[in-house]
Amino acid sequence: MTSIVAPVAGKVVGLAGVPDPVFAEGMVGPGSAIDPVRGPGVAVAPISGVVRKLHPHAYVIVDAEGRGVLVHLGIDTVKLDGEGFQLLVEEGARVAAGAEIVRWDAGSIEEGGRSPICPVIALDADPARVTVTAGDEVHTADPLFTWK
Amino acid sequence: MAERQVKVATDVGLHARPAAVFVQTAAVSENEVGLTKDGRRVNAKSILAVLGLDVRNGEEITIDSDDETVVNRLAGLVTDTGETGAPRNPR
Numbered sequence: 476m477t478s479i480v481a482p483v484a485g486k487v488v489g490l491a492g493v494p495d496p497v498f499a500e501g502m503v504g505p506g507s508a509i510d511p512v513r514g515p516g517v518a519v520a521p522i523s524g525v526v527r528k529l530h531p532h533a534y535v536i537v538d539a540e541g542r543g544v545l546v547h548l549g550i551d552t553v554k555l556d557g558e559g560f561q562l563l564v565e566e567g568a569r570v571a572a573g574a575e576i577v578r579w580d581a582g583s584i585e586e587g588g589r590s591p592i593c594p595v596i597a598l599d600a601d602p603a604r605v606t607v608t609a610g611d612e613v614h615t616a617d618p619l620f621t622w623k
Numbered sequence: 624m625a626e627r628q629v630k631v632a633t634d635v636g637l638h639a640r641p642a643a644v645f646v647q648t649a650a651v652s653e654n655e656v657g658l659t660k661d662g663r664r665v666n667a668k669s670i671l672a673v674l675g676l677d678v679r680n681g682e683e684i685t686i687d688s689d690d691e692t693v694v695n696r697l698a699g700l701v702t703d704t705g706e707t708g709a710p711r712n713p714r
Binding site: 495497498502503504527528530533535537543545547553554598599 | 635638639640642643644670671
């Protein structure tokens with residue numbers, strides 16, 4: 476079983492709380508979503524593994540079993556072209572769950588007219604094997620969901 | 624075996640949302656479906672593999688499968704530029 480931790484602190488809104496139908500309907504995969512605490516912060520690795528893909532606004536970590544977890548920092552943030560995001564690791568780096576990955580500011584994303592909600596997705600996972608374990612609020616690196 | 628080489632016209636390439644639609648479309652086929660970029664071929668039914676390929680706007684990709692319908696459908700997805708001719712924003 477893989478235990479996925481919260482990449483950011485905030486309110487657990489679930490995928491249904493993501494203002495984007497593709498995420499909300501679970502098309503990217505099962506998981507959860509966090510409405511992050513506004514202000515400058517650091518998004519961390521949701522699992523231990525290798526940073527397979529690192530964009531300013533999104534990253535994928537793959538664990539030793541080949542399971543990948545996507546963290547997407549805000550919605551439509553691909554269009555910011557990296558502005559407001561500072562990468563703290565390099566693609567290919569081996570990281571532990573909770574390791575700092577991207578410095579960003581959820582408040583400034585919102586001020587720019589975009590939702591800062593962060594979907595956290597178990598890629599290629601069977602939805603029946605993913606169980607959200609977090610309560611209403613999480614601190615960074617608190618347990619978020621499990622993947623059996 | 625059907626194979627089509629296409630230039631990606633969607634403005635953010637195959638990033639999370641368009642990649643999800645691409646993978647779900649591929650998954651409908653009973654046949655194996657491959658996606659190749661720069662000589663690297665991955666399983667087009669895996670969102671992890673497709674995101675890992677990091678396909679961007681303007682890049683050339685090749686889609687292959689014994690299922691010609693799915694190849695054409697996927698090619699249509701990434702080359703759909705809407706009615707204006709401008710690259711369409713996927714949602």
